[in-house]
Amino acid sequence: MSQIITMHSYRGGTGKSSTAANLALLLASAGRRVALVDTDIQTPCLDVMFGPAGAPVRRSLTDYLMGRCEIEDAAAPARADAGHDGLFLVPARSRAAGVNEIMGRGYDVGLLREGFDRLIDSLALDVLILDTHAGFNNETVTAMASADALVIMTRADRLDLAGARETMALARRLGCHRLSVTVNMVPDGGIGERLRGEVESAYDTRLTAVLPYAPEMSVLAGERLFSTAYPQHPLVTGYRRIISAVSNGTSGIRR
Numbered sequence: 001m002s003q004i005i006t007m008h009s010y011r012g013g014t015g016k017s018s019t020a021a022n023l024a025l026l027l028a029s030a031g032r033r034v035a036l037v038d039t040d041i042q043t044p045c046l047d048v049m050f051g052p053a054g055a056p057v058r059r060s061l062t063d064y065l066m067g068r069c070e071i072e073d074a075a076a077p078a079r080a081d082a083g084h085d086g087l088f089l090v091p092a093r094s095r096a097a098g099v100n101e102i103m104g105r106g107y108d109v110g111l112l113r114e115g116f117d118r119l120i121d122s123l124a125l126d127v128l129i130l131d132t133h134a135g136f137n138n139e140t141v142t143a144m145a146s147a148d149a150l151v152i153m154t155r156a157d158r159l160d161l162a163g164a165r166e167t168m169a170l171a172r173r174l175g176c177h178r179l180s181v182t183v184n185m186v187p188d189g190g191i192g193e194r195l196r197g198e199v200e201s202a203y204d205t206r207l208t209a210v211l212p213y214a215p216e217m218s219v220l221a222g223e224r225l226f227s228t229a230y231p232q233h234p235l236v237t238g239y240r241r242i243i244s245a246v247s248n249g250t251s252g253i254r255r
C-alpha cells in the first residue's frame with residue numbers, strides 16, 4: 001500500500017523542505033521506494049538540496065503542468081551520494097519553466113492529483129512525499145487534499161501558532177484525518193510544559209515530535225543532507241519519530 005505524506009506549515013521557514021528531504025532519505029535507506037515532489041513552484045529548493053551544485057534541471061513539475069512532458073519524465077533518481085536506488089525527485093521548475101509563465105498562464109489543478117497518482121503507479125512507490133509552499137495556495141491545498149498523512153511543521157512561536165486554527169479548519173474540510181504536528185528548531189532544554197500545552201491546544205492534538213535547533217545545519221550550508229552527515233544526532237532521532245508515527249498511524253491522536 002502506497003502512502004502520500006504532505007508537509008505543511010502556515011508560515012514559511014519552519015523546516016518543511018529540510019524535514020521532507022531527510023524523511024525521504026531515511027525511508028529510502030530503509031529500503032522503501034520513495035519520490036519527493038517539490039510543489040513549491042514559487043520558491044523551490046529540493047533540486048538544490050539533492051542536486052550537484054549548478055546541475056541544470058531538465059524536466060520539472062512545472063513542465064508537466066504546462067503540458068511539455070509527462071510527470072514520469074520529470075522524475076529523476078536523486079543524486080548518487082544519496083546512496084539509494086529507490087529515491088526519486090521531481091523538481092518544481094526547470095530552467096525552461098519560468099515562474100512567470102505558470103503564474104501568468106495558470107494550469108489545470110486536476111493535473112496535480114493525476115500526476116501524483118501516476119507517479120505512484122509508474123515508479124511503484126511505497127511513499128510519495130509532497131513538499132509545499134507555506135500557507136494555502138493551489139498547489140499546497142491540492143497536496144493537503146491528496147495526503148494520507150499530513151505532517152504539520154511549526155515553531156513554538158506565537159506567530160506560527162496564530163495559523164493553527166485556520167490550518168486545522170482547512171485540514172478538516174479536506175478530510176485530512178491523519179495529521180501530525182511537529183515543533184521544529186527548539187533551543188537547548190526542550191519545549192517546556194507550558195509551551196507544549198499551548199501548541200497542543202492550538203492544534204488540538206498531541207505533539208508527534210519536538211525537533212531541536214541544530215546549529216550544525218547551517219554549518220553544512222546545504223552541501224549534504226543532515227541525516228547523512230549526522231546520523232546519530234537527536235534531530236535525526238526526531239525525524240525517525242515522525243516516520244514511525246506516520247507509518248503506524250499513531251499521529252493525530254486527540255488529546
Ligand SMILES: Nc1ncnc2c1ncn2[C@@H]1O[C@H](COP(=O)(O)OP(=O)(O)OP(=O)(O)O)[C@@H](O)[C@H]1O
Pocket residue numbers: 009011012013014015016017018019040043045132133134184185186211212213214215217218235
Ligand atoms: N532543526 C533545525 N535546526 C536548525 N536549522 C534548521 C532546522 N530545520 C531547518 N533549519 C534551517 O531553517 C531554514 C528553513 O528550513 P526549510 O527551508 O527546510 O524550511 P521551509 O519550511 O521549507 O521554508 P519555506 O517555507 O521557505 O519553504 C533552512 O536554512 C534550514 O537549514
Ligand SMILES: [Mg+2]
Pocket residue numbers: 016017018040045131132
Ligand atoms: Mg521549503
